[in-house]
Amino acid sequence: MNFSNYLNIQPEIAEALKNKKPVVALESTIIAHGMPYPRNVETAIEVETIVRENGAIPATIALLDGKLCVGLSKTQLEYLGTAKDVWKVSLRDMPYVISKKIAGATTVAATMRVASMAGISVFVTGGIGGVHREAQHTMDISADLTEMQHTSVAVVSAGVKSILDIGLTLEYLETMGVPVVTLGQATFPSFYSRESAFQSPLQLDTAEEIASLLKSKWELGLNGSVLIANPIPLEHEVPYSIIEKYITTALMEAKKNNVSGKNVTPFILRYIANETKGESLTANIALVKSNAKLGAQIACAYN
Secondary structure, eight states, rough: OOOOGEEEOOHHHHHHHHTTTEEEEHHHHHHHHIIIIIHHHHHHHHHHHHHHHHTTTEEEEETTTTTTEHHHHHHHOOOHOSSSSEEEEEEGGGGHHHHTTTTTTHHHHHHHHHHHHHHHHEEEEEEOOOBOTTHHOOOOOOOOHHHHHOOOEEESSBBOOOOOOOOHHHHHHHHTTTTEEEESSSSSOTTBSSOOOSOOSSEEEEEHHHHHHHHHHHTTOOOOOOOEEEOOOOOGHHHHHHHHHHHHHHHHHHHHHTTOOHHHHHHHHHHHHHHHHHHHHHHHHHHHHHHHHHHHHHHHHOO
């Protein structure tokens, strides 16, 4: 496979990878589709700064001018945060977006794949996609999950997005052989909330222990990801019982407005942000920053 012609890796990142220094991949969907401007660009820059402060090199990933860009300039971040025609790119979209040279913001699945192509082992996001509620009728299961089965890039998140069916997502990951480990607690977190109705399959308490798990898994030849769930900081969480009411209403609104496919998650996140008067957006920013810190610590320990 000759994909190197499509990769555009920033020199600082290429140098770090060559010298086996810690690098952390970051997605770009959160910039283009996850938050309003200018909070999206401000958050992206702050997250990159947090990664640096904790000893690693940030590598925000996007598709621009027919290239898989690993590392973005501030101008490129600004463009992704303000342009109206940026695609939300999952795996199925990548060949089309690249061939047409369309600007694309990468989802978890697409970011993982590009990170793997570049040789990056740790990826930080907000929350992963998963099995949608009522998936038994819609068959709506995120490509994030199947990508995690195949691609050996660890994913640091605040758990599964709480708008999804968390229980079925955990079952699916077990079937795919993907270890799920929560930092510092037995309960699996649910994005905006530290708690959920589900126990975490595994618990580890330090970045060093998690790095050791990654090393053991991949040296054993067990390909695929590890989902690392990092509970949102206590002072920023929205209690599970409260956020669940907003989610239920938002899902009904999405159905009423015939919102489907990859448009569902952005619609619901916007709806909840409006209903909580920005509280959910504040929580979203806080959890991404917390994940960036942990991801950098894991990358440093792993390297």
